[in-house]
Amino acid sequence: MPSLFEELDSQDSLLGEISLRKRKIPAFGDREIYEVKLGEEFLMSSMFVEAEEALSTLGLEQVKDKNLSVVVGGLGLGYTAVAALKDERISELLVVDALDTVISWHQKELVPLGKILNADKRNRYILGSFFDLARNPSAGFDPDHPGKKFDAILLDIDHSPTEYLNPANAGFYTTENLSKMSEQLKPNGVFAMWSQNPPEANFEALLGTVFETVESHLVSFYNPFQGKNSTNSVYVCTK
Known part of the structure; x- marks a missing residue:
C-alpha cells in the first residue's frame, strides 16, 4: 500500500526547525496535500x-497601471506569487523570503508551484528579511536597483497584525515603519496584507495614518475538517 505521508525536507532555520510534508487523506481521494510546519506549529x-490567492487578486485589481513591478513578502507554498503572475500586466515579480530553505523548495521543485515560478522569467526570488528591507527605502527590495519603487507590495508572513511568526516582527507595525515601506511604492501604489483573523479596527486605524484609503475583505472558504466555512482577511491600502 502506498504511503499516505512523506516528509520531503526538514532543516534548521533562524526560526527553528522547518519541515515540508506531503500526505494524502483517504476521505479526500488521491489529492496530494503539501504542508509546512515550524517546530510543532502548522x-x-x-x-x-x-x-x-485573494491577496494578489484583491490587491492588484486596485492598481490601474500597466507594466507592473510587484513585491510579494513571504513565499510559502507559492500561491500568492503564482496568483500574481496570472495578471498579464506584471512585468516583474520579486518574492522576498528570509528562509533559504523555503526558496530552495521551489528552486528544486519539491513543491508543485515551484515549476511554475521557475519557468516564469518575470519571477525572481530575493533572500532577505522583508521587514528589514521594508524599513530601508534607500536600499529597498531590489538589490540590483537600490531605491526602486513598486506598483504593489503584497505581504503574507505573520499570522495577523498582532500575532507574529517571529516576535521581532512586531516592531514593523507602526506608523513610522509602515511609512518607510510606503516610500517604496509609486504614487497610487497599493499595499495589501493577509491575516488569519477577522479585520482588526485598531490595525485599520493604524493603516489609515499612512495610506489614503484602507479596505478590509473577508475571504470565505470551505474547511472540510470543520464541516463549515472559515474566513481569513485581506487588507488593501492605496497610497
Whole structure:
C-alpha cells in the first residue's frame, strides 16, 4: 500500500526547525496535500489557499497601471506569487523570503508551484528579511536597483497584525515603519496584507495614518475538517 505521508525536507532555520510534508487523506481521494510546519506549529497547507490567492487578486485589481513591478513578502507554498503572475500586466515579480530553505523548495521543485515560478522569467526570488528591507527605502527590495519603487507590495508572513511568526516582527507595525515601506511604492501604489483573523479596527486605524484609503475583505472558504466555512482577511491600502 502506498504511503499516505512523506516528509520531503526538514532543516534548521533562524526560526527553528522547518519541515515540508506531503500526505494524502483517504476521505479526500488521491489529492496530494503539501504542508509546512515550524517546530510543532502548522504554518500553511495547500488545502487552504483561497485567501493567499485573494491577496494578489484583491490587491492588484486596485492598481490601474500597466507594466507592473510587484513585491510579494513571504513565499510559502507559492500561491500568492503564482496568483500574481496570472495578471498579464506584471512585468516583474520579486518574492522576498528570509528562509533559504523555503526558496530552495521551489528552486528544486519539491513543491508543485515551484515549476511554475521557475519557468516564469518575470519571477525572481530575493533572500532577505522583508521587514528589514521594508524599513530601508534607500536600499529597498531590489538589490540590483537600490531605491526602486513598486506598483504593489503584497505581504503574507505573520499570522495577523498582532500575532507574529517571529516576535521581532512586531516592531514593523507602526506608523513610522509602515511609512518607510510606503516610500517604496509609486504614487497610487497599493499595499495589501493577509491575516488569519477577522479585520482588526485598531490595525485599520493604524493603516489609515499612512495610506489614503484602507479596505478590509473577508475571504470565505470551505474547511472540510470543520464541516463549515472559515474566513481569513485581506487588507488593501492605496497610497
